[in-house]
Amino acid sequence: MTGFLTLLYKELLRFWKVGFQTVFAPMVSTLLYLLIFSHVLEEHVQAYPGVAYTVFLVPGLVMMAMLQNAFANSSSSLIQSKITGNLIFILLSPLSYREIFFAYVTASVVRGLAVGLGVYLVTLVFFDVPLSSFLWVLMFALMGSALLGAIGVIAGIWAEKFDQLAAFQNFVILPLTFLSGVFYTIPSLPPFWQGLSHLNPFFYMIDGFRYGFFHASDISPYFSLGIVAACFVAVSWLTLQMLKRGYKIRH
């Protein structure tokens, strides 16, 4: 147990020591999205009746920030440790592959929540965002961050160079987040894109998270939570297999 807690503490300390870059910077960029998109699209998009576009945008952006930062935390920590070679200190220790997995994922969740909460609190100063069900919000925040933290572990283990990790981020994570309905509702799309969006697990995270705020969503939040949980279980299983076999880390 202390082995797990130590690795978790080390991972938290790692991002906290560079908090300006890992927490504050993503908060600023998310708020910039909010500023620009709300200004440009306010008059053109009506997402939910009676909900201003800017207010509609807030939960999506908060979730996007959480997902991106949860992914960034585990993936960048692992690739840095691999490239500088200090992953050896963990590999030499008696830490089990399960402890390693859960420590990295938990640290990712904490960073995701820290950034998400930061963005949410700042937006509250300017906009009146309702909070219909805290429990739904928390469930999706935890599940979404955990899923992206686990995907980050896979990416960090798989990538051998920084540019491979950047490719993973730019060609997988970024399109999935941008096309998940952060900036629009899915029913506003042409049928083909609607269908495609339903194949995107990120859509269910955003939609369910938003339900917690507005009590309105494109899909039942129970169904969305089921999809997200199933994805988390599948990705975690794959990640645990990779760690158990020492894929790309124990040669």
Add this chain to the structure above:
Amino acid sequence: MTPALEVEQMHKRYGALRVLAGIDLKIEPGEFFALLGPNGAGKTTLINIMAGLTRATSGRARVMGYDVVSHYREARRMLGVVPQELVFDPFFTVRETLVIQSGYYGLKNNGAWIEEIIHHLDLSDKADTNMRALSGGMKRRVLVAQALVHKPPVIVLDEPTAGVDVELRQGLWRFIKQLNREGHTIVLTTHYLEEAEALCSRVAMMKQGNVVALDSVRNLISSVSGCSVRLRLSPDTLPPALQSLMSSREEGCYILTLAEYSQIEQVMAALRKAALQVLEMQVLQPDLEEVFIRIMGTHKIRQPGTLPI
């Protein structure tokens, strides 16, 4: 008694490249043991398999009786490894690094021992300095400290003195010798054979993934009979009768290898006959380096699948 380290029929291949070709090795508790061999002989691979960093193709390895695969948690608690590469985590200070490393082994309240290691390795002044700001020698000391946080009964040092200044080298060996006296088993690899000769009780020499010699330092040295003679002559020519004995020439001297001491008489007679003047003469006793060169030179390994050097 359970051996400190035990390796049975250890094979490791990377594709067609055979790195370890069936190693058998047993190191008893309390030994001060050296693994010697040229670069690429497989020393680090063998260490990495014992540490769980590398997976063997076949064969078994045990640390204090614990299998490194099936009982990896126990085995890793028994083992402290100082890696060859100078690695560090740039986010933390020396003390943070050591506290975190202790935690990985499940140790809380390890402060007293950490302070002792810091003191012994002369890191007190740098304990709260970030790892990035340390010199290479200091980083090496931290690596040694990290390997010792959990007081492992078996300590493996992979070329700990490569690129390290004399002062640190002496300090390091003093500390390691003390740990050995206290009962820790020490295994080291080094390219400085005089270090191995001075410190170690037993030596294994590796070449191309095989152990080609395994014995006490004393036995290995006494296995080399005869001596070498170093001669500076005037005029600077070696009589034809002695040409067959010459092994090398350095700095204007001839080095002759003699099978036994009595051959010195023949050498002197030949020199007298050729009317050569001896400007300088030195009889060199065989040392571990001599043994190493002879074993590495003469031991031809012919096995299918072994790549030529």
